[in-house]
Amino acid sequence: MQSTRLIVLRRFLLMCAFTIAPIASWANDIAQFRVARGSVYLERSGQRLPARVGTHLQATDTVVTGADGSAGIAFVDNSLLSVGPNSVLAIERYAFNSTTHEGAFESSLRKGTLSVVSGKIAKQSPDAMKVKTPSSILGVRGTEFLVRSGD
């Protein structure tokens, strides 16, 4: 009797461990690498982390590619950003309400090349998505465009 109870309890705890962990990690995650070729890094609070397909991004992360690098990132509002070689893309602000589709998305292409397919944030509110370069600010009302940052 006791052993069955123990087994039930153990199963329950196991279930918690497997179900709660991904949900908790999803809450902070705003995006994921879908493509990572050559050298691709993430800068997060002063640290440099290697990025692979499946690596999650958080708001305020910076994506860096080397001379042979390129990367594609899918955000939770379905915005798709991809960068070519020798690029530095800083995510400065990201917020998305999956119920109302309201949010804010600001990124900064410090150097390199960027391709953007805007998602639900730009669709819901026309001024909510901005892409900056060192010399200009892009207001995005949709949907697909390319940016090369001069340096």
Added chain:
Amino acid sequence: MRRHYAALIASLVLGGCATPSQDLVVLLPDKEGKVGTVVVQGQKGKAVLNTAYATARTTTDGGVQRGTASQSEVKDVFSSALAAQPPRPVSFTLYFESGNDEFTEQSKQEVKGLFAEVARRQAPDITVIGHTDLVGPDPSNDALSLQRAERVKSILAGMGIPAERILTAGRGRREPLFPTADGVSEPRNRRVEINVR
């Protein structure tokens, strides 16, 4: 004077082989050929891009110059960034027989399309939302809608998709695709909506 020459030579050399020192923005048509709008604000000028392949280039004095890019120019500058675009999210709807988690004959065929799409992607994230028609009370429909979603999840898990990448939910009878009177058996409402990212 000498310093000026040095600076001039340096700028010529850098200008000749390094990346150009101006921003370039190109508006593209989307997959359906529609074109959106991007407003490029420079230090002084501003350009509104709203036609396919319209460009904005920043100038050294802080202005913004409008123009048009050829497709070959786009390819030259942006081929790597474009080639790294993640696959677009795709949605599927699968339908069920009345009162259980068996696919309709037609949906059995459509499951193959879902398989192909999932297999094509690296590390896909999948959301599976189950629904019912308006026959029966909330609690049993909540359970049935989740059971339908879980059925799809178990098939995807069988393909080797890790369970933590598949999010399931049952919405019961709350979101009929075709609202009907209470108790109406409506095949179009007995469904699972699958989003593959």
